[in-house]
Amino acid sequence: MICGLPGSAFVGKFGLDHLVSDLPALPLAEIYADGFPPQMMIKDDGTATLLRTELYYWKSPEGNNDAILLTGDAQPSGSEAEHVLAEYLIDYGLENYKISRLVTLGAYVTGTRSNEPRVFATGTHHEIIMLLEKAGCVLMRDGGITGMNGLLLGMAKVKGVEGYSLLGETSGYSFDPRASEIVLESLSRLAGITTDLKKLRQKGNDALETLKKIEQLSGEQSSEAEPQTGRKRLDYIS
Amino acid sequence: MICGLPGSAFVGKFGLDHLVSDLPALPLAEIYADGFPPQMMIKDDGTATLLRTELYYWKSPEGNNDAILLTGDAQPSGSEAEHVLAEYLIDYGLENYKISRLVTLGAYVTGTRSNEPRVFATGTHHEIIMLLEKAGCVLMRDGGITGMNGLLLGMAKVKGVEGYSLLGETSGYSFDPRASEIVLESLSRLAGITTDLKKLRQKGNDALETLKKIEQLSGEQSSEAEPQTGRKRLDYIS
Amino acid sequence: MICGLPGSAFVGKFGLDHLVSDLPALPLAEIYADGFPPQMMIKDDGTATLLRTELYYWKSPEGNNDAILLTGDAQPSGSEAEHVLAEYLIDYGLENYKISRLVTLGAYVTGTRSNEPRVFATGTHHEIIMLLEKAGCVLMRDGGITGMNGLLLGMAKVKGVEGYSLLGETSGYSFDPRASEIVLESLSRLAGITTDLKKLRQKGNDALETLKKIEQLSGEQSSEAEPQTGRKRLDYIS
């Protein structure tokens, strides 16, 4: 099970969306939770849906490495809501698909731009730690991982599933597709799941381009009567 | 099922109260929830009641278009309380009355006064979107709808009920009966439920008049010993 | 069932403590709730107990007017915790003692000192309102009652129990035994439960005296090493 939810710099979510579309993976389930922010999200075709977690299934061509991809519109708010959803998702994977390993992708926020961003990592067991080190990740030695990235991996461990977290170094100031890219590179080395990263880079650059235009537009429009519609926004930001 | 709860500019609540009294619709149920603000509301006859959600039933004369009207004193606070109530209300409508469509009425707050306010809209399915467009609504293409307006429609979709949200453009600064009126005009075009909008306008103007007097009065009274009683307030504001 | 919990100016709690000791009433039950602030309260004999709600039973000498007295150390925090406790207490009274009327005592905070404080009131039904008016209470005509005073009365109404709230006018700035006194006077007129109000006045004055000393003491002690012990505090304030 590979997880990437919206969070700092959209590192995990952007990575997961790429995996879903590039592998490609098929829709498996939608999960709604009382702990999500009470909100409907409007798509650009005009229709709207409650915030939700989405699961996809990827059948590996070799047949020995299938994956469930987990992403979604938001993280629940409140520690109890986060625990309840994390436990539900791990149980779902275990009971229906006997998942044996869990990976979460996210951001390692430093506040400073780095020219050579690194992938930080932690894992549930000593053997995993050695794999992470071999794959060139920087091992974390203290601190913690908060939110669903921490809870999903921690809950997996409690339920007997091993796993690891890959966190792409990022300043955290804005959407950072480069951090998603290096995290997917590590994932490829560790899990043998390879995708076309050129496509990811292209999508990332397009999105950054759009974001820049929106910022200019929103500067110009600030005195108009229509501050929230008629404007194109990035899915990842709205 | 047509829903309008207290919210910005009382657009939905004022509209629903008009539907209830003008159609007229009959009391069906009162729903109390732990998630409501812990408060009793005092009526002008001196009696008090817990905050609650109210359901009314309208039997259509043509017999093919009955409606449940949903309004109330407040929205619950906290995302879990909102989800629980929204799910309960949709289940109630489905199990007891097999509702097939859900409409929520609310406000589209812009922060600026508009001389020609518009009705913004979103829906659960593509076919609905086309109806909304034909009825002259402005389709939303991004962003979200928060609170019970979003949750009721989103929960309806999850449970297989189609529907839409009609949001009257308003500055949001104060009670705005004009926004309720245009929303009811759209509802009439879309659902064939027509009421006497002159009466609504009259009630709205009376209420605005009363509000203005209260503001003057409250300015004069500000140094007196009795700041909260002996004063007439609008139901919609208290 | 007569209720007075800690709140503004300790109007209800001080009144209930007087009723319990002066009638006198016998201990009936202690109720602990997850929603109370997570805290133990230390008594002046050095022992400590969790915050709790206390019920007492008063057997009326005439045998036709028994009462359950409800007081406690605190109000729960959070609207759901308040709803759950209020419902539990009403159900407890109904199932075990078939209570037929509920009274809550509290404060009507004005922010200004009044030489002739009044008792404000609201009730569940029109007949009650007329009794309140006859007893010289000022009827509230709008606004609301928040917290357990509102919830207990409102929940009683939902469960078919009639009742009323008596709120003693107070500036709200500090402990106000005079407000408790006038509320108990109204209660006596309305429910025929009469106690020795001279004793209440005496206790109130003693408490105000002690409070004054504490304030002086705490001014002097502010630079010492022992800011929280070895000092006598009023039960009602700690």
Place this chain on the structure above:
Amino acid sequence: MICGLPGSAFVGKFGLDHLVSDLPALPLAEIYADGFPPQMMIKDDGTATLLRTELYYWKSPEGNNDAILLTGDAQPSGSEAEHVLAEYLIDYGLENYKISRLVTLGAYVTGTRSNEPRVFATGTHHEIIMLLEKAGCVLMRDGGITGMNGLLLGMAKVKGVEGYSLLGETSGYSFDPRASEIVLESLSRLAGITTDLKKLRQKGNDALETLKKIEQLSGEQSSEAEPQTGRKRLDYIS
């Protein structure tokens, strides 16, 4: 059952960790709760685990004084989560080990440094209070004990288990191993559980030394790109 959770100045947690390692006590159970902060804690071997409560068992050599030691990574947040965990832990001890006495160790924060710190105490029953006084503790006469220290003892009392709280006087400004030491001295006098306090002092001094170095280091590093890794932190602080 002897409890010490992370809190002010790490008085209780540092004391418990010493008891666990010096008696020594054996691992008994790990308890995970939805109310813990949603976070994984990373150890210095690179592996990570959800925050949890840990129970250890100490078999007394004399066979008449076994103890369950309770410590953990954090206290739950939110009063309901705290109540739920406290009740669970007391029930666990009662049902599985028929615990007959509960002790909680914590801090008595004064805001000023004291050369001769005292142990403040409160207990569930009058007989306990007399023992505490004989052991040289300063009895608390008012105020309250908040958080898990208060809840565990209060919940024990509600379930019929007697007990006491020992609170070491501390300024509360930083990690204070001296406060842990005096609390363990009192515990030894009261419960006959004696450990090597020289070792505790040594560990405390080492920790304070490390803390000082970290502070200097963190001052120097403040302009570097790597503000959160590659740095050694005290377990008790991270």
